[in-house]
Structures are given as structure tokens and as C-alpha cells.
Ligand SMILES: Nc1ncnc2c1ncn2[C@@H]1O[C@H](COP(=O)(O)OP(=O)(O)O)[C@@H](O)[C@H]1O
């Protein structure tokens with residue numbers, strides 16, 4: 168059996184509320200994401216989608232179970248080790264874009280170079296910006312861009328190191344329909360080119376290679 | 392993309408915050424440099440001022456001394472050293488001592504450095520007849536003042552003659568005429584008269600004194616000695632401007648007789664002593680005024696030091712607290728950015744570095760500008776203009792180096808806790824908060 172890009176086995180996460188009762192966000196959850204596949208986590212708000220993505224990204228540790236990304240058990244790495252691993256292997260796209268407000272579109276796309284440098288990054292960033300239709304926006308600050316443009320900059324940033332995996336948390340949540348379709352199209356294209364995409368959304372109209380429906384506790388997985 | 396670029400772009404984006412940080416360090420460094428440098432320029436100015444006053448006082452005292460010396464010359468002489476066996480009523484009756492002493496006595500007194508007599512004038516005086524005029528005169532001879540060891544300050548460059556003599560030596564061929572004689576024979580300075588067959592020029596007519604001095608005829612000592620047949624002899628040594636205290640005579644007597652055992656010392660006018668006392672008092676008053684001024688300067692100096700000792704640490708403390716608050720606010724403002732950088736794989740050390748380097752930059756730029764400001768302030772208010780060669784030495788290189796190195800270090804220290812806090816931000820929490 169070949170290595171999946173993401174392999175979750177029996178993962179549970181319970182938040183210890185500081186002033187309230189504990190919240191079980193995920194319970195005994197398992198999932199495989201193969202390379203070249205576009206996997207959508209679908210479910211209502213509060214069902215644990217973000218929690219799941221943060222754990223796959225190594226930003227959150229599960230209480231139980233194992234998270235492997237490209238065969239690497241994330242729990243076996245130190246915090247700095249996880250950061251380095253994340254820098255090379257995983258790209259993030261968020262609902263709120265999380266662009267750095269004082270950097271131009273181009274510099275935002277180049278921000279991952281702060282963690283891992285490399286030759287030809289600038290050229291790749293510029294190509295990526297052009298491919299996403301932002302060439303006339305590359306020297307603009309995020310504040311001067313529309314939501315759709317901002318999310319495309321964020322997407323270009325996620326793609327800079329050509330990661331094996333893209334984690335997208337509600338990437339279309341703040342976008343108009345047209346921009347949403349454009350972003351979804353780019354993500355799907357990335358998966359088609361061999362990268363794995365794991366996207367969380369509460370939208371019900373998204374077509375995916377694998378659709379995982381999360382409900383409080385229970386999980387239904389559809390393969391198309 | 393580098394951390395450095397991230398920092399500079401952020402500074403450009405949030406200029407105001409950065410500028411306020413730089414300003415606080417500028418003020419603190421400026422205060423430090425200006426305070427330390429101003430203290431030094433004030434010291435220099437006070438020193439200069441005191442030196443100037445001292446010089447002025449000294450000059451004034453010298454002028455005063457000259458005045459008194461002249462007054463005393465006009466009044467008469469302080470002490471007269473005569474032969475031990477000279478009878479005083481005889482002295483009164485004759486108007487001069489009858490008994491003589493070797494001329495060498497005067498030189499001995501000078502060579503032994505009399506402690507109490509500043510000026511020594513050997514004289515030989517004797518009643519005689521002016522053969523050409525047929526009148527009685529007081530023939531008086533003097534070689535002029537002779538040097539006293541220890542009083543070289545009164546001497547001219549040759550070390551022999553007096554710079555400012557109380558009684559000038561008479562050049563050979565010159566004569567000084569008492570008031571009555573001059574009146575009687577209508578002699579004026581510049582006239583020529585004959586005495587004992589020699590033609591002499593009148594150098595000066597002495598002012599009226601109402602005493603036997605009014606019939607005095609002064610010539611150089613050698614001439615008087617040979618006319619009187621008293622070669623190598625004198626009959627008095629005038630001790631002029633003795634170091635006068637009220638009880639001076641006893642002291643002078645002891646001093647003189649320790650050198651010349653067979654003489655006696657007579658006091659002259661008590662008015663002279665009174666004047667000398669007054670002069671001494673004036674000197675003391677001047678010295679006291681100087682002391683008071685010095686004390687005043689010292690007080691001002693202490694006050695300024697105290698002020699600097701409070702102001703400088705206060706400015707530094709305020710600046711560091713400001714840097715701390717500024718960095719803390721910056722960290723809060725940039726939580727989302729920190730979260731995303733961590734998600735992108737930027738390590739905690741690099742996150743800390745972002746905030747520490749920014750603080751160091753504030754400190755460095757602030758220190759350089761503060762240094763310039765401090766120097767400008769000193770130039771404006773230090774009282775020593777920058778084109779004065781003494782201006783630049785007041786700026787201590789050690790202090791400058793210390794300020795330039797310590798300011799960034801202290802800023803890094805002030806930013807340390809906020810930077811640690813930034814590095815400790817949990818990206819999972821931050822990214823959730825922000826989405
Ligand atoms: N830090 C936290 N402390 C307590 N409960 C939390 C915390 N973060 C998330 N939760 C809870 O965990 C559940 C899952 O949250 P989340 O993963 O954000 O869901 P989704 O992204 O699907 O909306 C929610 O009920 C949420 O309230």
C-alpha cells in the first residue's frame with residue numbers, strides 16, 4: 168500500500184473550556200487523503216472542520232490517534248521540526264486570507280520564503296501571480312485589493328513551495344460567487360496536477376473527489 | 392523575502408509608532424549627552440570665570456599696592472635701621488644719625504633675605520655746607536634700593552634693579568633738591584647747579600615736608616661718601632614697606648637683629664601702619680569675595696549634577712517603558728500576522744527576532760539622533776561655541792560610544808518580554824480567533 172499524503176487514524180480532540188464544560192470537537196476520526204485528490208470536509212459550523220485542519224497542519228495536537236503527513240508522524244517532531252516540515256510540505260488558505268497588511272501582493276506571496284528560502288522563488292511567485300490573474304496587482308497592499316484578489320494572493324502564497332498538501336479552511340466563505348468559483352477552480356486544478364487538497368466548507372454544492380460529511384460525532388464519507 | 396525586509400516594510404507601514412519610539416530614545420540619549428557635556432562646559436566656564444576674577448583681583452591688588460607704595464613713600468618710611476649705640480635725642484637734634492655702619496650691612500640684610508622688609512634703601516645723611524651757596528644742607532647719598540633675597544618679584548629682568556622702585560637710584564651727575572633749597576635758589580628740574588665744584592643736573596625737586604628733609608640734597612652714595620670722607624659707610628638703612636602688622640616693630644626688630652646684631656630699629660609714621668592694615672583688609676575682602684564666588688559656583692554645580700542625576704535616569708526610564716509599551720502594542724496588533732507566519736513555518740526564534748531587531752533599530756537610530764541633538768543643545772546653551780577649540784574635548788568619546796551601544800541593548804531588553812510573548816502565541820488559537 169502506497170503512502171497517502173494525509174493519514175488520520177482514530178483522532179480525537181476535546182477542548183478543555185476554561186470556564187465551561189469540555190467540548191468534544193472530534194471523536195475517533197480517520198481519513199486518508201491521496202495525492203492528486205481534492206477532498207472536501209463538509210459540515211455545519213462548529214462540527215470540527217477547523218480543528219481537523221489545524222491538526223493536519225501540525226498546529227494542534229490530537230488527544231488521541233495519529234496524524235501522518237506524507238508518512239511523517241507529526242507527533243514525533245518537535246515544535247520547530249513541525250514548523251520546518253510544514254514550511255516545505257503544507258500550504259494554508261484561510262477564510263480571512265491572513266495576508267500581511269504592509270507587504271505588497273508579491274511580497275505576501277513570497278512570505279513563505281521567511282521560513283524556507285530557495286532559488287527561483289521570486290520568479291515562481293511572479294508566474295503564480297500571473298497565472299492567478301493578478302499581474303497588475305502585484306505591487307498593491309492587501310488593503311487595496313478586493314476580497315477575491317486577496318484570496319488569490321493567499322492561494323499563490325500557499326503554492327509558493329509547491330507543497331504536497333494544501334489545507335483550505337472555508338476559502339470561499341468571504342467571497343462572491345464568481346471569485347469563489349475561481350478559487351475552487353484553482354484548488355481543483357492543483358489537485359489535478361498531483362497535489363493533495365483538503366478543504367473545509369459548510370457549502371453543500373461543492374463537487375469533490377472525496378466528500379467527507381461531518382456531523383456532531385458521526386462521519387459519512389462519499390467517494391465520487 | 393527576508394526578516395530584515397519584513398521589519399523595514401513594517402516600519403514603513405507603521406511609521407508613527409516607530410518614530411515615537413525613536414523620539415523617546417532620542418530624548419533620553421539627548422538628555423544624557425547634553426547633561427554630561429553641559430556639566431563639563433559649565434565647569435570649564437566656571438573655571439574660566441574664576442580665573443578671570445582672580446586675575447582681575449590680582450591686578451587690582453597690584454594696582455592698590457602700587458598706590459600704597461607711593462603713598463608710603465610720600466609719607467615717609469616704615470622703619471629705620473641705625474647703629475645700636477645711636478642716641479635717639481641726638482638723632483632728633485641732628486636730624487640724622489651720627490654713628491655710621493659699614494655699607495655692607497645693607498647688602499647683608501638683603502642677602503640674608505630679611506623676612507619683614509621688602510625694600511632696603513641704604514642712606515648716608517649728614518649736615519654739611521653747600522660751599523658755592525654758603526647754606527647748610529642735609530647732604531644725603533643713596534645707591535638706590537638693593538635687592539632682597541626672596542623678593543625677586545619686585546625686580547626687573549636683570550635681577551638687580553627694582554622694576555617699580557619706591558625711590559629711584561640717582562644716576563651720577565644728577566641731584567635731587569629739597570623743597571626749601573629749591574625755592575630759595577629758584578632751582579627747577581633740568582637746571583644745572585654746582586656742588587663742591589661739580590656741575591650737577593637737577594633731576595627732581597622734592598615736595599615740601601616741613602622737616603629737615605626740605606633742605607636735603609640727594610646725590611649718589613659714592614659721591615656723598617667721598618665728600619663727607621666716609622668711604623664705605625652709611626648711617627641708616629630705610630626699611631620701606633615692611634611687612635606691616637600692628638605689632639610689627641618687635642617682629643621687624645627681631646628679624647633685622649638676627650642678621651645685624653649691633654643695630655637698632657625705629658618705627659616711623661603709624662599712619663603708614665594703618666594704611667598697610669587697610670590694604671591687608673582690602674586683600675582679605677577680595678579673597679573672601681573670590682571664595683564666596685567659588686562656593687557659589689560649587690553649589691550651582693552640585694545643583695546641576697543633582698538635576699542631571701534625576702533627569703537622565705527619568706528620561707531613560709520613560710523611554711524604556713515607552714519602548715516596552717510600544718512593542719507590546721505592536722505584538723497585540725500583529726497577532727494575526729504572527730499566527731500566519733507560524734503557519735507558514737517561521738520559527739519562534741525568528742518571530743522574537745522580528746520584534747527585538749525593530750527595538751534595536753529604534754535604539755540605534757534614536758541614539759545617533761540623540762547624540763546629534765545633545766551636541767546641538769550643548770552648542771546652543773553650553774556657553775562655549777562649537778568653533779571654540781575647547782568645545783569638542785567636552786564631548787567624551789567614552790560616553791558617546793556607551794550611549795550608541797547601550798541604547799540599542801536597553802531597547803532590546805525593554806522589548807524582550809513582549810517579544811517572548813509574541814513567540815509564545817499559539818497559532819492555532821490566533822488563527823481561529825481571526826477567522
Ligand atoms: N479553544 C477552544 N476551546 C473550547 N472550545 C473550542 C475551541 N476551539 C473550538 N472549540 C469548539 O470546538 C468545536 C469545533 O470547532 P471548529 O473546529 O472551529 O468547527 P468548525 O470549523 O467546523 O466550525 C466547536 O463547538 C467550537 O466551539
Ligand SMILES: [Mg+2]
Nearest residue numbers: 216217218336
Ligand atoms: Mg471553522
